[in-house]
Structure formats: C-alpha cells, structure tokens
Amino acid sequence: MAEPVGIVLGSGLGPLADRVTVTRTVGFAEAGLPGSSVEGHAGRFLFGMLGGREVIVMQGRIHLYEGHDAKAVTAGVRWLHEQGVRHVTLTNAAGTLNDGHAPGGWMMLSDHLNLTGTSPLEGGPNFIDMSQVYDAEAMLEFHALANEQGMTLHEGVYAGLRGPQYETPAEIRMLRAMGADAVGMSTVLEAIQARALGMKVSAFSCLTNWAAGMSPEVLDHAEVLATGAAAAADIMGLLEAWCGL
Template sequence: MIGIVSGSGLGALADAVEIEREVPFLEAGLPISSVPGHAGAFVFGKLAGRSVLLMKGRLHLYEGYDARQVTAGIRWMVAQGINKLILTNAAGTMNNAFAPGTWMMLSDHLNLTATSPLAGADFTDMSVAYDAACRADFRTAAIVSGMTLHEGVYAGLRGPQYETPAEIRMLQSMGADAVGMSTVLETIQARSLKIPVVAFSCLTNWAAGLTGAHLDHKGVLETGRQAADEMASLLKQVLGEKR
C-alpha cells in the first residue's frame, strides 16, 4: 500500500482516489490541523488500481506541536501497512529557473527546524533521504507526459512567518532551491522506519525579496489547487505502470 500526504491546497489529490473509507484524524488519535487547506482525515482507497492511504492535511511545528506529534500520522500510516511514502507540499521557489505554478521533486533537504522526531531513538542514516528508484520512475513519467518537473533541494523551516529577503539569500547560498514549513520531519520519521520516500513541492510563489509581491496563505492555497490535477495525473501514470 502506498502512503500519500497532501500539502497546503493539495487536498484535491484525494479527488483522484476511489475512496473506500475515511478515518478522521481524531479517530486515529491525531489532533486536527488549525491551518486552512488541511482537511484532517485519512483516506483508504484505490488510485490507478493501486491501494493507497492518503493523509489529507498534516500537522506543523508552527501550530505548537512537537516533532513527535507532527510525525504521528506517518507512524499511523506505517502501522496500517504502507510500504512507500509520497509527500507533497507547497513551497516558495528561490531558483530563478523554477517558476511558480510548477513542481519540484526533492533530491535532498535541509532540516532547519532545530528538532527531530527521533529523540531517544537509534541513529538513522539519511545519506539517501529520497529514494533514487522512485525518483527515476517519476522523472521518466514526467518526460513522457511533457510535464515540467524540476529537481532540487528543499529547506524546511519552522514558520509560521515567511522568510525575510536576507534569510532567502542565506538559504540560496546553502544550496536550497525551495523553502517550506513541512516534509523534512516526515521524511526523517519514514526513513527511520525503513520506508522509501519520494517528495514533491508545488512551487506556489517566489520567495521573499525575489519580487515585490506580498506573500499570503490564500495565494499559496489557490496555486496549489490549480496544480493538484497535474500531480494527480503524474501519480496515476506512475502507479498504473507499477501494477
């Protein structure tokens, strides 16, 4: 079974799933996210003939939760039997070649949250955070379908404030291509449980200082909604080929 997490404004990914049953976060022992665009439910169903478990929405550090609470949904999905995890998020782009409205597949990440869900656990190798074989499958499918799919490094910060122009310049100097407030802790948790991960950022806006545009969550949600169909098509293509 494939686990999928939908990010801000990307709940429409669930529309592509043939739903068999839903489990609200509260029923699974998770609190409900307070952030608009995060529905707060697990969806069991089929996508391109494959069994999937989709997490509609997620919890964030900036809501006041700790790293273990933020990753509780990943542990719950693993307990249900997922053997691969697909993460999506909304992110600001810092790479001039990666325009808003397109998607970036994560090649690596920077954990700048100053925390980890693995406190008290064994050491976990993060040399290959994002599975090479999975990435190759999506890369090939994107080329075949004509979809623009960038690849780059994601910087995960705590939030909830957006970054300053100076912080964006710092992140660029560190090699990051996109920035957001999720995903890295979920990846760390999944890899500690030996679950392969592939992750995608919907690039919803230019990061601070790259243009004079005002940053707000409503714009993030709207761009995410518009791009969700493209990701749903790519998922169908890859999962259908792997049946």
C-alpha cells in the same frame, strides 16, 4: 496485492484526492492524531484505489508552528506505517528560490535541509543514516513518467523551517547560499521519521510563489492555496500513472 502507498497532501493540495476511489475515511482524531488548525488541511485519511493500486491518502498534516512537537508532527507517518505503508509520497506547498523554477510548477525533492531545530528521533541514540533520504529508483520512474506526460518536473533541495512567519529576504539569501531550491514549513521531519521506520520516501513541492526578496509581491497564504489547487491536476496525473506501474 502489493502493500498500500501512502500519500500526504500539503497546503492547498486537497484536490489531489479527487481521483482516488475512496472506500473508507478515518479522521485524525479517530487515528489518535491532533486536528489541524490550518485552512486547506482537511485532517483525515482516505483509503481507496488510485491507478489500480491501493493507497492511503493523508489529507492534511500537522505542523510545528501550530504548537506541536516533532513527535506529534510525524504521528501520521507512523500511523501510515502501522497500516502497512512502506513507500510514502509527501507533497507540500513551497516558495521557490531557484530562478529557473517558476511558481506554478513542481519540484521533486532530491535532498533536504532540516532547519527546524528538532527531530522526531530525539530521546535516544537513533543514529539513522540520511545519505539517501529520497528513493533514487522512484525518482527515475517519476522523471520518465513526467516526460511521457509532457510535464515539467524540476528537481532540487528543499529547506524545511519552523514557521509560521515567512522568511525575510536576508534569510532567503542565506538559504540560496546553502544550496536550497525551495523553502517550506513541513516534510523534512516526516521524511526523517519515514526513513527511521525503513520506509521509502518520495516528495514533491508545489512551487506556489517566489520567496521573499525575489519578487515585489507580498506573500499570502490565500495565494498558496489557489496556486496549489491550480497545479494539483499535473501531480495527480503523475501519481496515478506511477501507482499504475
């Protein structure tokens, strides 16, 4: 059997695990990871099957804004690698900066901006090539499957910031000028760590809200969780179909 696929679930996306036939559960503490303090992050690994493929689902993640460093934030990716995962799929909740990518939809990451000010590779000359972070072959497969399912799957650049505060309208204007299509507080460090380990990476943003200054609405984490839960079915069907390839 092929090696297991790793899936990391972001804020409000815990329901994505509902279609997984779970055979074993490992808590973050048991795996040597710090616990998550954020609502919507269960803090456990689920071993099981999805679409006929063995998967390990990381239900929740660790963030820089919780007071952890880049090494702790990416410990889950290293643990997945130790379990035999060679392709990891990262998901997150993000604000959309692109007028054509409305909230409630999904964006597949084609590239990212690491604006966290740190890296899990600090501490040595770890000069890892980042010219192709997100696996091109998998991107084509996901687009084809999305078309078959009638799912609109946007593609774009994700800007990863430290948080925990949301961005100001001026910061959003800056990010748009830099070419970002979505913004969030995770994913980029995990992608860097995965590539350093030789893993293939795919990533998806659930676009939960318009970024600051693009709507009169006040940004709220409860809205993020609710929108993520409502959009979970679409991406779960896509991941299940991809695991069945």
